[in-house]
Amino acid sequence: MELFDLSGRVAVITGGNGGIGLGMALGMARAGATIVVAGRDAAKNRAAVEQIEAAGAKACAVAVDVLKEESCRKLIAQSIESHGRLDILVNNAGINIRKQPEQYTLAEWHTVLDSNLTSAFLCSHAAYPHMKQAGAGKVINIGSMMSLFGAPFATAYAASKGGMVQMTKAMATAWAKDNIQVNAILPGWIDTALTRRAREQISTLHDSVLRRTPAGRWGVPDDFAGIAVFLAAAASDFVTGAAITVDGGYSALG
Ligand SMILES: NC(=O)c1ccc[n+]([C@@H]2O[C@H](COP(=O)([O-])OP(=O)(O)OC[C@H]3O[C@@H](n4cnc5c(N)ncnc54)[C@H](OP(=O)(O)O)[C@@H]3O)[C@@H](O)[C@H]2O)c1
Numbered sequence: 001m002e003l004f005d006l007s008g009r010v011a012v013i014t015g016g017n018g019g020i021g022l023g024m025a026l027g028m029a030r031a032g033a034t035i036v037v038a039g040r041d042a043a044k045n046r047a048a049v050e051q052i053e054a055a056g057a058k059a060c061a062v063a064v065d066v067l068k069e070e071s072c073r074k075l076i077a078q079s080i081e082s083h084g085r086l087d088i089l090v091n092n093a094g095i096n097i098r099k100q101p102e103q104y105t106l107a108e109w110h111t112v113l114d115s116n117l118t119s120a121f122l123c124s125h126a127a128y129p130h131m132k133q134a135g136a137g138k139v140i141n142i143g144s145m146m147s148l149f150g151a152p153f154a155t156a157y158a159a160s161k162g163g164m165v166q167m168t169k170a171m172a173t174a175w176a177k178d179n180i181q182v183n184a185i186l187p188g189w190i191d192t193a194l195t196r197r198a199r200e201q202i203s204t205l206h207d208s209v210l211r212r213t214p215a216g217r218w219g220v221p222d223d224f225a226g227i228a229v230f231l232a233a234a235a236s237d238f239v240t241g242a243a244i245t246v247d248g249g250y251s252a253l254g
Helices: 019-030 042-054 069-083 106-134 155-178 193-201 205-212 221-232
Strands: 010-014 034-039 059-063 088-091 137-142 180-187 243-246
Touching: 010 019, 010 069, 010 106, 019 034, 019 042, 019 088, 019 221, 034 042, 034 069, 042 059, 059 069, 069 106, 088 106, 106 137, 106 155, 106 180, 137 155, 137 221, 155 180, 155 243, 180 221, 193 205, 221 243
Parallel strands: 010 034, 010 088, 034 059, 088 137, 137 180, 180 243
Antiparallel strands: none
């Protein structure tokens, strides 16, 4: 058995058209997987597919809005119809609305929770029957340092990312009997569109991340290629319900 070989496997990645999602997509593509890039922005979807194909792998894009149940269900159904299988689901799409807790409207709260957490539930729910029937599957959920810590500007985001870890553990225990592994990755501070917006809003963020991260740098999307391959491949077949930090030591520092 090839521990890190993903040849012949099909991976759906929500938010796979940029940032951490694209970093994971390229890693899995280089390991042999066919990638379904699932995002809202058609131009970003196309550019991501081109980049993955340029790396020598097969890829296609599916337009999805993970805020909509029907769209999540169609994404999974369409991916299976096009490729005949679904081996790996990466629940990576996510947003943040940065505000003090008392400033959120209920609609804003729901937008963050639905984008980050409910979407992962819906896509996993839709993928499960196919993975069960196939006798194997890998679900990878993207958490955050906010799965572990709090911050004044992250009430809804932290709730969603804390929930992501607990949902991961619950699904892992339910689906272990079906040979489906469910794990979470908790990124530290990574240079992407999401955190570029955060740096615009919080002027001290850039330097405080450098000071607070033992590795002394921001992470980059490529830092997620290896962990994605590990959690998608046979190498992790007895790893389930784990929440693995990829943070340059951020969460280890007291
Ligand atoms: N960057 C960090 O430091 C950091 C740290 C911890 C966790 N994370 C998590 O990592 C994940 C990826 O974030 P990123 O940093 O790579 O930022 P990003 O580049 O902004 O990626 C977010 C992705 O989510 C997609 N998305 C958002 N809402 C969607 C919706 N309703 N339907 C479909 N797709 C949607 C976006 O696609 P479109 O552009 O097409 O809408 C985009 O591809 C998120 O879950 C984030 O919370 C990031």
